[in-house]
Amino acid sequence: MKKFITLFIFLFTLFLNAQTEDEPIKLETSVTKISETEYDIIFSATLYKGWYLYSQYNPENASLPLEITILENESGYKLVGKADEKDTFKKYSDIWELEEIVFKDKAIITQRIQLTNKKITQIKLNFFGQVCETACINIDENFTLSLAGNLIEETVSIDEKSKKLTQQLQLDLKNTALLKNGSDSNSESSDGLFSIFILGFVGGFLALLTPCVFPMIPLTVSFFTKQSKNKKKGIFNAILYGFFIVIIYILLSLPFHFLDNLDPEILNTISTNVWLNIFFFVVLVVFAFSFFGFFEITLPSSWGNKMDDASSVGGIIGIFFMALTLAIVSFSCTGPILGSLLAGSLTSDGGATQLTAGMTGFGLALALPFALFALFPNWLNSLPKSGGWLNTTKVVLGFLELALAFKFLSNADLVAHWDLLKREVFIGIWIVIFSGLALYLFAKIKFPHDSPIKKLSFSRISFGILVVSFVIYMAPGVLKNPTWNLGLLSGFPPPQFYSIYEQESECPLGLDCYKDFEEGLAKAKEVNKPILLDFTGWACVNCRKMEENVWSELDIYQTLKNDYILISLYVDDNEKELPEAQQFDFLKANGKIKKIKTYGNKWATFQYVNFNNTSQPYYVLLSPDLEILNKAQQYTDRDTYYAWLKEGLQNFEEKN
Incomplete structure (x- = not known):
């Protein structure tokens, strides 16, 4: 998991560095004369609230350290050791699992230079660093400074050819x-957000039907309704618990709005980049095999332990940390669904707004049972018992994740013009995946955590027949002249003219x-x-x-x-x-x-x-x-x- 997070941050950093119109750090420079041959170059940085700049002494295998260098082909001066830093802090990184050295709010960095040619009147330095909040942005700026103490503004201009074009x-x-x-399009935009909200709600409902979440419902509701002598207070606490679940998932989407504001084209750039789409493809395939039961993806256990300890505080704060604990310990089941929601939102036109709508729906679906069963505790008796059907739900979700993964591979193929995943090839792969799902539902194939099946249930047979019908529906799509238009799949397969057959x-x-x-x-x-x-x-x-x-x-x-x-x-x-x-x-x-x-x-x-x-x-x-x-x-x-x-x-x- 740590490697995936590292790769995601690396790819995200590349695009933020290339695409942002504004940066969350403001740099100013000054020059102080020390002697006839030595000068101090002072970089004063002001950071947006919540952002960190990493020190040049930041440990290896962590965020990129600060680096000040002389521009290529420049001579007549040299750096005297590393820069002097003021006001650094140590901050523990859960991702890298070590302490990092950072600047926050402001930074004073002083680099001494020594002249080897006394005739030099100006110097050129490069300032490279990484600033991070939820995402990371590389700062890579060149400075031309007069030894008289002035910053020489180099006029940005374009040539006549560029002006004309x-x-x-x-x-x-x-x-x-x-x-x-x-x-x-305002109404359509609202309709689109509502559709994403409903999809998020469905995703949250499916997450409820997984082994990580479902058994928690009666336990948590019973805890709230029985821990308090006042029944109304117990109900209030359960509803508050559900409310905090919704808030937590909404908060997860907020950083992406900042990216939207940095550059209006950035989410479109992210969504259509070849390597990020391949990254999403790999991640969703990994998630799918996790749902199949071959391994489990979890967040660091220390996170859950810390949140669990914090939940013992009591009162409203304790309830909030209980909700946060649920979000963390259930990640192995909710993570793949959330990953699909994240990838799908970032590769759509709505971007961060759609992500928030989807996260709200997801959180609401998770929260509703805790509130409803607290209000109507007798309903708990009607809940089905935990069992093998929960794992079946996970495996079915794994097949859906696998099918969705090929959508991102198709995006990469289309943008890069590789001509590998033509429309008929894509549909053929989906036919294979959903045929595999049908075989699983009819108990012809099994996965590691499946319970023995003595008799197929009515619901399993019904769903299996529905999947077979879907396979039959897709089958004409591999032909040159399909019997019917696959309107239900519009937007998922490549366009009709991207075909293995010759087109007009x-x-x-x-x-x-x-x-x-x-x-x-x-x-x-x-x-x-x-x-x-x-x-x-x-x-x-x-x-x-x-x-x-x-x-x-x-x-x-x-x-x-x-x-x-x-x-x-x-x-x-x-x-x-x-x-x-x-x-x-x-x-x-x-x-x-x-x-x-x-x-x-x-x-x-x-x-x-x-x-x-x-x-x-x-x-x-x-x-x-x-x-x-x-x-x-x-x-x-x-x-x-x-x-x-x-x-x-x-x-x-x-x-x-």
Whole structure:
């Protein structure tokens, strides 16, 4: 588990370092003359509350230590030993299981330098360090300092080529008031959050039916109702216990909102990165085999012991730590489900907000039984007894984890264009997985912790038949011309044009589309048709749902084919580099430079610069002279989308 946490922090650090617009540390410098040949360079750092900067003396096999170095190709001076540090603290790390040396709130770091060439008038140093809260960010800054005591500001600039290509990226849009009014997606966004809440609730309910949680319900409820002579107080404590469970799971999601605020594109970058998707794939496979019973994943036992000791304090604080103890000791069963929820939320458009909604649903499902059974203690008698069925639930969840894992491998394959997990191959793997689940339910295969089965229960047979039906439903998906459209799976398998069979085009549903804005715009001007600008992504689930369930409707399909010029821009196409002549530096509003090297870089920046939006799918209707025809649209239902397309056509005809 420690190795997985280490790998996750490492990968997360890479992306935060590359993508953040702002950093939780502010550095200032000053120079003090000591002698004719020696100077002190003083770095004064101010840290956001809750963030830590790690000392240059931080132990090995822990967070990255601070390092001050001279820039390459610089000469005429040298560092005199390591920098002097003030106001460091020792902080125990549960992850690394050792004490780390950190700065918090502020840091004063003094590096002495010695001149070997007295004619030197300025020096150039690199300041490298790691700051962490829940996630970690690398600080890697170069400083040019005058020995007279001034920081020499090096003007950030871009060359003429970059200026020209930046100007081309910024459209001269007309009728932009429609964009300021926003899209009609607010209700759909709320519906999406509610759906994630329900999925989280279902996940929490499934976690209840596992060996780590289910036996705790009667024990905990009995404890609260019998420990107090006052029955009302016992009920109140049980309800408070449930409330704290919900709060704990909500708190777990809050750090991800900070990442969302650092950079509007960061969660999209995380969700579409090849190596993070592979990491999620490996983690979910490990979780699946843990549910199968081959090994158990647990948090350090010391965490549970500490929380258990704290729960003996009594009162409200004690109840809170009892709830926290439950969250920790049940991790071997709840962790894989929470891991799926985390991975699924980070790889969706809602990001941190969806994660909070899912965590709230998960916590509520776990908490409800404790409150309800405290209010109605007689219901405890109706609970089924613990037994082999709890392990069966875990194994079934293991098969579901395994199926979900291949979704993340598919994301990596799509973004990297490896052509390994084509649509039919993906569906074939799911057929094998769910066939395995059916064999397990019919007791044809067993796992380590399964109890002997003398007779199959009605519920097990029924669920087995349901799984077999699902396998039969998927079977046509491996054929060139499926008997039916796998609408229930929209968004999970790769798009229909990503196939082992030859397709009419590499566009959704065989439509004609352009994957370059300038080419599509030129065509729209030539034929005088409006543009449907489609910001999409290879790993975008809702994009696939829209294409396969909404665009496939005959009237919408005909409208897209006959009345619009479709321009599909893939914002996550970050493995495919632009031709060298089209690569450039984009100067952000905050003075930092973003390298535009891939098609994904270009179209993600294009979307944010022109439409102030980073989610997908995101649809804009434009005339050939770049006039916005109506409000932008996002993930929605068939009738709303069709009416939106028709409104755009009507507005275009009126303007003509």
